[in-house]
Amino acid sequence: EAGVAQSPRYKIIEKRQSVAFWCNPISGHATLYWYQQILGQGPKLLIQFQNNGVVDDSQLPKDRFSAERLKGVDSTLKIQPAKLEDSAVYLCASSFRVQSSYEQYFGPGTRLTVT
Amino acid sequence: SQQGEEDPQALSIQEGENATMNCSYKTSINNLQWYRQNSGRGLVHLILIRSNEREKHSGRLRVTLDTSKKSSSLLITASRAADTASYFCATPRGRYGGSQGNLIFGKGTKLSVKP
Numbered sequence: 527e528a529g530v531a532q533s534p535r536y537k538i539i540e541k542r543q544s545v546a547f548w549c550n551p552i553s554g555h556a557t558l559y560w561y562q563q564i565l566g567q568g569p570k571l572l573i574q575f576q577n578n579g580v581v582d583d584s585q586l587p588k589d590r591f592s593a594e595r596l597k598g599v600d601s602t603l604k605i606q607p608a609k610l611e612d613s614a615v616y617l618c619a620s621s622f623r624v625q626s627s628y629e630q631y632f633g634p635g636t637r638l639t640v641t
Numbered sequence: 642s643q644q645g646e647e648d649p650q651a652l653s654i655q656e657g658e659n660a661t662m663n664c665s666y667k668t669s670i671n672n673l674q675w676y677r678q679n680s681g682r683g684l685v686h687l688i689l690i691r692s693n694e695r696e697k698h699s700g701r702l703r704v705t706l707d708t709s710k711k712s713s714s715l716l717i718t719a720s721r722a723a724d725t726a727s728y729f730c731a732t733p734r735g736r737y738g739g740s741q742g743n744l745i746f747g748k749g750t751k752l753s754v755k756p
Contacts, residue, residue: 530683559743568729568746569684582743617683627672627691630744632683 528552530633532618538639544606547636551599551620557581559630560593560603561617569617575601608640645673645713645730645747653753660717662750664730665710673706673713674731674744684729687715720754727751 531550539545551558556577561569572591574581578598586593590609595601605612615637619630645664654660664673672691676684690697690706690713697704703716717724727749734743 566748568731568748570746571734571743574743619684627689629674629686629689630684632676632685634683637681 530618530620530631532616532633532636534636535634536637536639538641539608541610541640542607544604545608545638546602546604547616547618547638549601549603549618549633551601551618552631555620555622555631556598557621557623557628558595558601559619559621560601561619563615563617563635565614572603605638608638610640613638613640645732645745647728647730647747647750649750650748651751651753653755654720656720656722656754656756658720658754660720660724660752660754662715662728662752664713664715664747666713666730666732667711669708670732672733675702675704675713675715676729676731676746678727678729678749680726687728717752720752722754722756725752725754 533548558575560572562572563569572586573583573593575595578595591605593603615635617632617635619632621628621630645666648663672689674689675687677687678684688699688704690704692708701718706713729746729749731744731746734745
């Protein structure tokens with residue numbers, strides 16, 4: 527079975543610019559997550575979708591970050607405008623069911639560098 | 642909010658030796674998961690242990706859970722160079738189970754296995 531796909535793999539932008547990341551989860555997985563992983567730390571949840579609805583976006587900096595999953599499959603995460611502290615790896619993950627006892631499958635991530 | 646904290650932060654061993662990593666968390670959980678992250682890649686689920694289990698095995702992996710001490714350990718036996726990676730424990734957000742499926746990851750233990 528195909529894994530979680532993410533693009534681009536790497537992105538370098540200047541502060542105040544905009545950037546968008548794309549994620550395609552494993553087929554049939556209803557739950558999709560976006561995480562931010564700063565160097566040396568564990569992933570931090572930004573937003574969680576169940577189909578095309580938001581389950582939890584309490585840790586998403588909504589003044590600059592936005593995400594959507596319009597048809598309940600692919601998802602995009604956008605940062606506008608970017609700040610230096612947004613430099614991190616952005617991971618997308620999906621799981622079959624919403625409960626925490628279901629394992630999450632992660633994509634390879636997008637490494638963002640903001641200069 | 643509960644959070645897993647791994648110990649030690651870094652561990653360096655020789656091939657063939659055993660590696661033990663520990664995780665402590667703060668509040669009651671109904672399951673705990675361990676993930677592995679190879680350098681520059683996404684996370685891979687290793688094992689899930691439920692609160693009513695004390696020990697679980699998967700190949701060369703052994704996980705224990707002590708809910709009275711709010712701690713878990715991951716033992717990798719007969720380590721190989723390919724085991725070099727960061728290892729994270731993850732606990733459900735939200736009290737008693739995280740029905741929304743969110744996970745909180747610790748900062749991880751960086752394991753280096755030298756040939």
